[in-house]
Amino acid sequence: MKINGYLEHTALKQGMTEINIRDNLELCVAYNVPVIVIPPSFVKYASSLNIKEKISICTVIGFPLGYNTLKTKLFEMEEAISNGADEIDLVIDNSLLKENNWDIINYELAEYRKACEGKILKIIVETSLLSRSDLDNIVNSLINNRVDFIKTSTGFVGGGAKLEDIKFLKIFFGNKIKIKASGGIKTKDQALEFIDAGADRIGSSSTKLIIEN
Amino acid sequence: MKINGYLEHTALKQGMTEINIRDNLELCVAYNVPVIVIPPSFVKYASSLNIKEKISICTVIGFPLGYNTLKTKLFEMEEAISNGADEIDLVIDNSLLKENNWDIINYELAEYRKACEGKILKIIVETSLLSRSDLDNIVNSLINNRVDFIKTSTGFVGGGAKLEDIKFLKIFFGNKIKIKASGGIKTKDQALEFIDAGADRIGSSSTKLIIEN
Numbered sequence: 001m002k003i004n005g006y007l008e009h010t011a012l013k014q015g016m017t018e019i020n021i022r023d024n025l026e027l028c029v030a031y032n033v034p035v036i037v038i039p040p041s042f043v044k045y046a047s048s049l050n051i052k053e054k055i056s057i058c059t060v061i062g063f064p065l066g067y068n069t070l071k072t073k074l075f076e077m078e079e080a081i082s083n084g085a086d087e088i089d090l091v092i093d094n095s096l097l098k099e100n101n102w103d104i105i106n107y108e109l110a111e112y113r114k115a116c117e118g119k120i121l122k123i124i125v126e127t128s129l130l131s132r133s134d135l136d137n138i139v140n141s142l143i144n145n146r147v148d149f150i151k152t153s154t155g156f157v158g159g160g161a162k163l164e165d166i167k168f169l170k171i172f173f174g175n176k177i178k179i180k181a182s183g184g185i186k187t188k189d190q191a192l193e194f195i196d197a198g199a200d201r202i203g204s205s206s207t208k209l210i211i212e213n
Numbered sequence: 214m215k216i217n218g219y220l221e222h223t224a225l226k227q228g229m230t231e232i233n234i235r236d237n238l239e240l241c242v243a244y245n246v247p248v249i250v251i252p253p254s255f256v257k258y259a260s261s262l263n264i265k266e267k268i269s270i271c272t273v274i275g276f277p278l279g280y281n282t283l284k285t286k287l288f289e290m291e292e293a294i295s296n297g298a299d300e301i302d303l304v305i306d307n308s309l310l311k312e313n314n315w316d317i318i319n320y321e322l323a324e325y326r327k328a329c330e331g332k333i334l335k336i337i338v339e340t341s342l343l344s345r346s347d348l349d350n351i352v353n354s355l356i357n358n359r360v361d362f363i364k365t366s367t368g369f370v371g372g373g374a375k376l377e378d379i380k381f382l383k384i385f386f387g388n389k390i391k392i393k394a395s396g397g398i399k400t401k402d403q404a405l406e407f408i409d410a411g412a413d414r415i416g417s418s419s420t421k422l423i424i425e426n
Contacts, residue, residue, distance in 0.1 A: 014278050014370060015307040015342065039280035041306060064278065065227050067252035069296075072289040079284055093254060094228040129228065156369070157227060 003188065006195055008035040008058060008180065009207040010155070018045055028055050031211050037089060037203060039063075040080050047084025058087035058120075064154035066091030066124070070108050074115050087120040088112075089151055089180075094126065097134055102141065109145035122149035122180055128159035132168065139169065143176045151203065153183025160184030163197050170198025188213045216401065219408055221248040221271060221393065222420040223368070231258055241268050244424050250302060250416060252276075253293050260297025271300035271333075277367035279304030279337070283321050287328050300333040301325075302364055302393075307339065310347055315354065322358035335362035335393055341372035345381070352382065356389045364416065366396025373397030376410050383411025401426045 011024040021042045028036050029051065037058040038046055046057050059080045062068045068076075077088055090112055096105045113121060123142055127135060142150055150169060152161040160183025169179050181194040182203030188210045191202045204210060224237040234255045241249050242264065250271040251259055259270050272293045275281045281289075290301055303325055309318045326334060336355055340348060355363055363382060365374040373396025382392050394407040395416030401423045404415045417423060 015311050017312050041280040041282050067254040069254050071292055075288045076285040098228050099230050
């Protein structure tokens with residue numbers, strides 16, 4: 001199987017320079033990886049490099065803890081889109097889940113969807129910290145609010161993607177929302193297992209290792 | 214020595230509820246701790262609780278990775294202040310330091326200072342990731358831009374506060390900028406060592422342990 005098309009190359013380390021971002025973009029071009037995920041501070045720079053026909057630029061919003069306000073996340077998202085972002089990976093406010101505050105969760109999701117209509121919206125929920133019933137509830141909200149992807153993890157908190165969660169999501173929601181598995185996926189074997197379990201995309205910083213091995 | 218007055222009680226875990234925030238505020242009142250540090254999403258709630266005469270509310274901006282844009286950080290800060298924040302702990306963009314982009318660093322610091330004039334502004338630099346010469350340069354910029362405090366760490370990245378860095382800062386800059394030591398300070402002995410080395414404030418989530426032991 002051609003794995004490249006499933007990958008989102010993740011470059012989210014703190015302290016990268018413009019040269020690092022360019023190197024990461026060149027890696028995506030060299031390996032036919034369709035999406036790169038970079039910090040908001042580099043979206044304008046990456047967009048200026050004339051690689052938009054080859055690679056979609058994805059950025060992260062409210063990352064990685066998700067406890068910024070709704071207004072700040074909307075501002076950050078709108079700025080990212082005006083700077084050239086094609087895809088948005090937004091961290092949900094975990095506190096609202098803990099409080100079962102579904103009215104506000106649904107209101108916020110609707111606002112996020114509205115603010116990036118026409119772009120791909122992924123919501124990061126940190127599946128490793130959620131009960132199966134929380135996960136079930138949140139996926140239903142994501143679907144009702146026309147979110148494109150559920151993304152499992154930031155890679156900065158908790159245990160990352162688990163195969164069993166991907167299988168659960170695929171079986172019960174696979175025809176209604178896409179699944180991005182991320183957090184701790186570092187080898188080709190792992191990536192293939194996650195794709196086999198139902199992941200539509202794999203987010204990883206180990207792109208080279210995954211493709212070459 | 215009365216340690217309480219040096220403490221900023223840190224409540225920055227992901228997934229807290231309003232009840233958790235209220236418990237943390239009550240802990241500050243009970244132990245005469247003058248400052249609480251909470252996520253931006255809880256500033257409005259904490260401000261509504263009528264504890265402002267007793268406790269200053271501090272929040273974190275661009276936290277913990279610092280790679281949000283200048284505009285987003287300014288927006289987040291201004292919203293936090295209008296929600297009731299008295300103090301701002303803002304994470305510097307580490308990439309600008311790596312690129313030695315001093316013109317932009319100074320421009321951004323001036324913007325941050327201007328946007329929270331009259332409030333206490335602390336800039337988080339993650340000292341454990343910086344060379345001595347980088348630290349020297351950045352502290353000079355902070356002082357030139359009238360930043361109130363240098364804060365050592367987010368507690369989410371790198372090695373946290375080191376005694377030797379506090380001593381260096383105190384000896385060379387102690388009369389020009391205040392020092393907040395944070396990241397990994399969990400016991401009374403540690404806190405006292407950092408105060409002895411020159412820290413003006415200690416940021417820790419282990420407030421109860423530090424005061425009671």
